[in-house]
Amino acid sequence: GLVTDHLFQPEMTHTIISCEPEDSMTSYTQTTHHARIGAGALLLRLGLGSMFIAHALLKVFVFTLPGTAQFFESLGLPAALGYVTIAAEFGGGVLLVLGVYTRYVALALVPILLGATWAFNFTFTVWMIPKGQTDLTYHGTFFSLVIIYLMNVLLLALFLIIATPK
Numbered sequence: 001g002l003v004t005d006h007l008f009q010p011e012m013t014h015t016i017i018s019c020e021p022e023d024s025m026t027s028y029t030q031t032t033h034h035a036r037i038g039a040g041a042l043l044l045r046l047g048l049g050s051m052f053i054a055h056a057l058l059k060v061f062v063f064t065l066p067g068t069a070q071f072f073e074s075l076g077l078p079a080a081l082g083y084v085t086i087a088a089e090f091g092g093g094v095l096l097v098l099g100v101y102t103r104y105v106a107l108a109l110v111p112i113l114l115g116a117t118w119a120f121n122f123t124f125t126v127w128m129i130p131k132g133q134t135d136l137t138y139h140g141t142f143f144s145l146v147i148i149y150l151m152n153v154l155l156l157a158l159f160l161i162i163a164t165p166k
Contacts, residue, residue, distance in 0.1 A: 044162055045096045048155070052093030052109065059086050075119055088112055106162040113159060117152035121145070 059068045059082070068086065069079035089112060095105045 049096030056090035
């Protein structure tokens with residue numbers, strides 16, 4: 001029978017030679033398709049969950065809780081939002097890794113990514129560029145900003161994919 005079974009180009013088909021009835025092949029194709037989706041979702045969950053956990057732990061152990069609160073205040077945000085962000089990153093990361101309410105957790109973490117995008121673009125354009133930070137001066141201000149922006153957008157896009165209903 002003719003079976004659609006290609007990861008990136010669903011319109012591509014190939015012939016499977018089998019002595020089993022047609023229904024069995026359709027079941028096999030659906031099973032492999034669902035297995036691929038499951039494996040992709042698992043990789044996204046583990047990667048993004050780990051990223052959020054790592055960022056929360058970075059804020060706790062490297063920047064410290066008071067340091068994170070001061071950074072949020074320096075951006076004109078309430079200091080308490082720093083604590084809320086740490087809790088959301090850690091709790092959300094753990095839930096993503098465990099696969100608990102993944103779509104809802106991913107959707108709830110989108111504001112964290114939007115805030116991070118705003119904060120880092122604000123930090124680079126207001127503080128680092130006018131002060132002539134060497135990493136920006138020698139490696140190209142525009143290039144650095146584009147890379148930071150694209151990475152944040154990529155993470156946001158990955159979360160939107162996870163949060164999209166079936």
